[in-house]
Amino acid sequence: xxxxxxxxxxxxxVTGACFADVGHSVIxxxxxxxxxxxxxxxxxxxxxxxxxxxxxxxVSANRLRFTTSTAExxxxxxxxxxAVPTPPQPDGSVDLTYIEKVAREIAEVLKEYRVIVDKSTVxxxxxxxxxxxxxxxxxxxxxxxxVSNPEFLREGCAVSDLMNPDRIVIGSNSDRALSLxxxxxxxxxxxxxxxxxxxxxxIKHAANSFLALKISYINAISAICEASGADVERVAxxxxxxxxxxxSFLNAGLGYGGSCFPKDVAAFIAISDQLGVPFALLKExxxxxxxxxxxxxxxxxxxxxxxxxKRIAVWGLTFKPDTDDVxxxxxxxxxxxxLKDGAIVKAYDPKGAEKVAEFGLCKGAVLAxxxxxxxxxxxxxxxxxxxxxxxxxxxxxxRKKMHTPLIFDGRNLFDPETMKExxxxxxxxxxxxxx
Ligand code: UDX
Numbered sequence: 001x002x003x004x005x006x007x008x009x010x011x012x013x014v015t016g017a018c019f020a021d022v023g024h025s026v027i028x029x030x031x032x033x034x035x036x037x038x039x040x041x042x043x044x045x046x047x048x049x050x051x052x053x054x055x056x057x058x059v060s061a062n063r064l065r066f067t068t069s070t071a072e073x074x075x076x077x078x079x080x081x082x083a084v085p086t087p088p089q090p091d092g093s094v095d096l097t098y099i100e101k102v103a104r105e106i107a108e109v110l111k112e113y114r115v116i117v118d119k120s121t122v123x124x125x126x127x128x129x130x131x132x133x134x135x136x137x138x139x140x141x142x143x144x145x146x147v148s149n150p151e152f153l154r155e156g157c158a159v160s161d162l163m164n165p166d167r168i169v170i171g172s173n174s175d176r177a178l179s180l181x182x183x184x185x186x187x188x189x190x191x192x193x194x195x196x197x198x199x200x201x202x203i204k205h206a207a208n209s210f211l212a213l214k215i216s217y218i219n220a221i222s223a224i225c226e227a228s229g230a231d232v233e234r235v236a237x238x239x240x241x242x243x244x245x246x247x248s249f250l251n252a253g254l255g256y257g258g259s260c261f262p263k264d265v266a267a268f269i270a271i272s273d274q275l276g277v278p279f280a281l282l283k284e285x286x287x288x289x290x291x292x293x294x295x296x297x298x299x300x301x302x303x304x305x306x307x308x309x310k311r312i313a314v315w316g317l318t319f320k321p322d323t324d325d326v327x328x329x330x331x332x333x334x335x336x337x338x339l340k341d342g343a344i345v346k347a348y349d350p351k352g353a354e355k356v357a358e359f360g361l362c363k364g365a366v367l368a369x370x371x372x373x374x375x376x377x378x379x380x381x382x383x384x385x386x387x388x389x390x391x392x393x394x395x396x397x398x399r400k401k402m403h404t405p406l407i408f409d410g411r412n413l414f415d416p417e418t419m420k421e422x423x424x425x426x427x428x429x430x431x432x433x434x435x
Contacts, residue, residue, distance in 0.1 A: 001184050004029055004073030004080045006102050008039065008066065010158065010259075010325075011119060011151050012083030014051060018162040020058035022187035028066050029073040039066040047324035047351050050159040070102075071109040079180055080106060081149070082130075083119045092266030093274075094123050103130045107137030110144060115177040117147045121204050121264060123271045127171065127197035145177035148197045150204035155258065156322030168192045171200020205271065208264040209282055214249040215256045216288040222252035222430025223295060232430025233412060252430045254384060254410040255292040257319040257330040262289075292429075293330055297337050299427055300408055304380060308342030311403065313378035315371055316385025316411075317349035317356055324351040331384035332361050334410070338382075339364045348374035350387050372397060379404045386411035395422045 001024045005016040008030035016028040030036050035045055042059065044052045058064035067073060074080055084098040099120060106116060116134065118127060131146040138144075148171035153161045168185050170192060172178045178194060185192060195203070222232040232252045240247025256262070265282050272279035304310050319329035326332055329352075338345050345365040349356070353367050368374035371390060375381055375398050383390060390413060399405055405424045407414065412428045419426040420434040427433045 001025070001079060001180070002077040003027070003184065004077035005119075006030075006070065006073060006080065006082050006106075007084035007098075007120070008032075008035060009083065009085060010046060010048070010155060011153060012081070013039075013044075013046070013055070014048060014153060014158045014162055015081065015083060015119065015151065017051060017054040017058060017064060018159060019184065020061075020064040021054050021163075024063065024184065026058075026064050027073045027076060028064070029068065029070055030066070031068060033068055036066045036068050048158050049156065049322055054159060070105045074106055074109045074114060075111070077114070079115045079117060079184060081117045081119050082106075083151075086120045086122055088263045088266055091270065093270035094121075094263075094267045096122065096126065096129075099126065099130065100133060103133040104137045107134040108139070110134065110138050110142045113143040113176075115145050115147055115180050117149045117181065118201075119149055119151050121150065121208075121260070121267075122148075122201055123267065124198050124201040124205070124275075126201060145172070145174040146197070147172045147174075147177050147181060148200035149181065150200060152204075152207065155325055156320055163188065165190045169195065169200050169203050171195045171197040171203075173197060205264055205268040208260055209268045209279075209285070211249050212256055212261045212265050212289070213281070213285050215251075215253075215261075216285040216292075218250045218252045219255060219292045219429075220288050222292075225430035229432060230430075231432070235430075252412060253292070253386075254296055254330040254334065254429070255289040257328045257333075259319075259325065259327045262286075262328050293333060293337075296408070296410055296429070297334065300338075300380065300382065301341070303406065303408075303427065307338065310343045311377055311379045312338055312343045312345050313368075313374040313376075313381045313402075314338070314345055314347040314365075315349075315374065315381065315383050315390050316352075316387055317347055317362065318352040318385050321385055321387040322351075324355050326352050326355045326359065326361060329385075331410075332356070334382065334384050335362050335365055346374045346376070346378065349385065350389050372401060375401050377401070377403045380406040380408060382408045382410060383413055384410050386413045395419070395424075399423050 003024050004027045005012045006029045008028045016026045020026040087095045089095050127146050127148050225232040236250040240250050269282050317331045347365050348368040348371050407424050407426050409428045416426045
């Protein structure tokens with residue numbers, strides 16, 4: 001199939017590269033000339049495990065190209081995917097400016113039948129608006145269909161999520177469009193769920209909000225565990241073993257961050273408000289998420305008493321491991337709070353430093369080149385993101401380098417007993433502290 005993907009961010013680039021990898025001919029379109037140029041030169045603007053290899057392999061095989069021209073993309077493809085950002089507005093509702101603009105741009109160059117697929121996360125009923133807009137701006141009577149096909153990629157494992165999806169959701173009101181979309185996804189050999197457009201759009205917000213709810217649920221339990229002396233890891237194992245509940249997304253920690261959950265929960269609240277059916281439960285999900293970092297900082301303050309001039313090492317800055325993405329990272333918020341209270345912060349992240357500098361984050365903190373450098377003379381170590389690298393560090397060295405052996409583990413990465421044996425005072429989330 002000949003496919004165009006408009007928008008070469010995380011979703012667009014991974015989708016385009018993986019479609020090419022299963023044999024489709026893909027043109028990725030982006031209006032950022034610098035990004036397109038660097039992609040044409042083989043430079044990938046983001047870190048995502050396995051992505052660089054897939055892009056290079058398919059560019060070499062002439063199955064993947066990059067352009068700034070929407071006309072070229074739409075002209076040469078039967079199917080046009082929209083994968084542009086849908087950022088949040090201050091009130092939590094979704095800014096659909098980019099979607100609307102792309103719909104107009106497609107309409108201006110539409111000459112024959114095309115399927116326009118919305119992959120960006122959008123409020124329910126957006127498909128109808130995209131179709132209206134294209135209809136209004138096309139020159140002459142050109143046939144087209146609009147389809148919703150939400151993505152469920154997790155950063156850090158986006159390539160494998162795309163290649164082996166749990167399900168593929170296609171919201172379509174047209175058999176013609178549906179049969180073309182099925183051909184796109186045939187090589188993935190995964191279950192395809194066909195719905196109407198509105199249901200497909202809703203599935204995305206409902207799925208992400210449910211996952212955020214699961215995280216807030218276990219985080220609320222972690223507070224009860226701390227108050228009662230229970231261990232949240234054991235509780236999560238115990239309830240997660242019930243197949244109806246499942247163990248995944250029951251990892252207590254500093255709360256969820258990133259470019260999806262905070263935005264999508266806020267959007268779903270705004271959407272339900274607009275529809276006249278307020279979703280109060282999701283407001284509580286947000287409150288618990290904020291409370292989790294507040295509780296953690298209080299724990300640090302209660303232990304260190306005064307934060308001013310305390311030397312604190314922070315491991316992990318990205319919003320989760322295996323990505324360089326620092327957008328809405330709880331770790332970044334944590335560093336900002338520590339700095340605000342006058343602490344001297346030395347932070348280390350395996351991949352995030354470049355993006356931290358690019359976005360001007362953590363101003364006032366020192367960025368260390370290694371995990372061991374960060375803990376040099378530190379009075380406390382805070383683990384904010386659970387990179388694998390931190391698990392294999394020589395803690396005898398860490399102990400020697402630190403001024404005082406105090407660990408605050410914001411992701412329950414380390415075993416409290418092992419840390420105690422190594423001579424650390426350990427504080428985790430929802431589990432007993434050691435002394
Ligand atoms: C999410 C969805 O999982 C994906 O399907 C969707 O399409 C995009 O949004 P992503 O934001 O990349 O993916 O990462 P995810 O692995 O879902 O983690 C989101 C946040 O939740 C991270 O900050 C992570 O640390 C946190 N989290 C996750 C927890 O605190 N506990 C958990 O058990 C799982």
